[in-house]
Amino acid sequence: xxxxxxxxxxxxxxxxxxLVPLSGARAHEIDRFTLFRSTTAWSYxxxxxxxxxxxxxxxxxxxDIERLWTRCRELRVPLSLEWVHQLAPSLAGAAVAAGLVxxxxxxxxxxxxxxxxxAGPAGVSVEIVAADRTAxxxxxxxxxxxxxxPGTQVGEAGAGERDGTAAKVGAARGNALLERTRNGVTVTxxxxxxxxxxxxxxxxxxVGTVTxxxxxxxxxxxxxxxxxxxxxxxxxxxxxxxxxxxxxxSAQNDDVARIYERLGFAxxxxxxxxxxxxxxxxxxx
Ligand SMILES: CC(C)(COP(=O)(O)OP(=O)(O)OC[C@H]1O[C@@H](n2cnc3c(N)ncnc32)[C@H](O)[C@@H]1OP(=O)(O)O)[C@@H](O)C(=O)NCCC(=O)NCCS
Numbered sequence: 016x017x018x019x020x021x022x023x024x025x026x027x028x029x030x031x032x033x034l035v036p037l038s039g040a041r042a043h044e045i046d047r048f049t050l051f052r053s054t055t056a057w058s059y060x061x062x063x064x065x066x067x068x069x070x071x072x073x074x075x076x077x078x079d080i081e082r083l084w085t086r087c088r089e090l091r092v093p094l095s096l097e098w099v100h101q102l103a104p105s106l107a108g109a110a111v112a113a114g115l116v117x118x119x120x121x122x123x124x125x126x127x128x129x130x131x132x133x134a135g136p137a138g139v140s141v142e143i144v145a146a147d148r149t150a151x152x153x154x155x156x157x158x159x160x161x162x163x164x165p166g167t168q169v170g171e172a173g174a175g176e177r178d179g180t181a182a183k184v185g186a187a188r189g190n191a192l193l194e195r196t197r198n199g200v201t202v203t204x205x206x207x208x209x210x211x212x213x214x215x216x217x218x219x220x221x222v223g224t225v226t227x228x229x230x231x232x233x234x235x236x237x238x239x240x241x242x243x244x245x246x247x248x249x250x251x252x253x254x255x256x257x258x259x260x261x262x263x264x265s266a267q268n269d270d271v272a273r274i275y276e277r278l279g280f281a282x283x284x285x286x287x288x289x290x291x292x293x294x295x296x297x298x299x300x
Pocket of ligand 1 (some may be wrong): 039048136150161164165166167215230231232233234237238239240241243244245265266267270271273
């Protein structure tokens with residue numbers, strides 16, 4: 016067994032994060048950043064170019080951000096930045112100095128040797144969703160409802176809210192989900208109740224030997240039964256079966272990170288994101 020050092024793992028994660036948007040966006044190089052301009056039904060963001068490409072300097076300043084912000088305004092793309100904090104440690108301060116709001120999320124990784132799978136609770140089955148528009152849209156509706164009720168606590172919203180939300184997912188998003196599933200760009204897993212309908216869902220997006228688990232979500236009424244753990248476990252199993260050997264994810268917060276740590280994920284750093292404080296802010300004048 017070869018042990019990969021943390022710096023190498025962070026570089027692989029960063030390389031992955033710089034490639035994965037290309038399934039739904041075009042890359043525009045703007046100074047020290049790559050702006051991913053969406054070609055699909057949801058928006059993307061800009062990232063600092065990987066350290067090899069932009070040179071060893073990591074001394075970002077507010078001026079770098081302001082130039083990017085000006086260019087985004089010219090292109091009519093809202094400014095949104097994401098990066099691995101440990102690979103661009105000066106970027107958070109620069110973003111704050113330029114007037115952006117910065118948030119950080121725990122970055123976790125899992126190697127095959129560390130995986131501790133979790134089965135779902137009795138009466139619930141977990142499965143990978145086929146390239147079926149209705150099934151994909153219903154799984155997406157589970158996520159839309161769940162992300163509308165943040166945190167890990169049990170709540171009221173359940174199957175009724177899911178079905179009401181499914182009607183609002185929209186043709187463009189439905190088409191994009193179907194095409195991405197057909198192409199193997201996105202893999203969706205669900206936990207199904209005995210009526211065969213989903214109550215938890217999640218996705219992973221393999222690129223080569225790395226994948227990211229995203230959008231893990233449980234309807235509020237069905238939380239704290241082990242469904243997120245079971246859905247994530249199936250996504251990881253699927254990824255390793257496809258030849259992936261590094262699964263990453265950024266967790267909403269420490270409470271959510273604990274769910275993944277029980278499966279064997281370990282913290283390796285943090286993912287940072289920066290945006291203007293409100294939608295009416297249009298950037299430097
Ligand atoms: C985060 C989220 C996906 C977790 O879903 P979940 O299905 O409730 O997750 P799990 O049941 O696997 O784990 C949640 C907790 O229930 C506990 N639990 C699991 N099975 C249990 C059982 N049978 N009895 C009691 N507790 C149980 C877990 O140990 C965990 O406890 P902890 O908070 O002390 O660590 C869900 O709360 C959610 O959708 N939140 C909003 C969206 C979001 O933030 N998603 C995460 C993106 S990274």
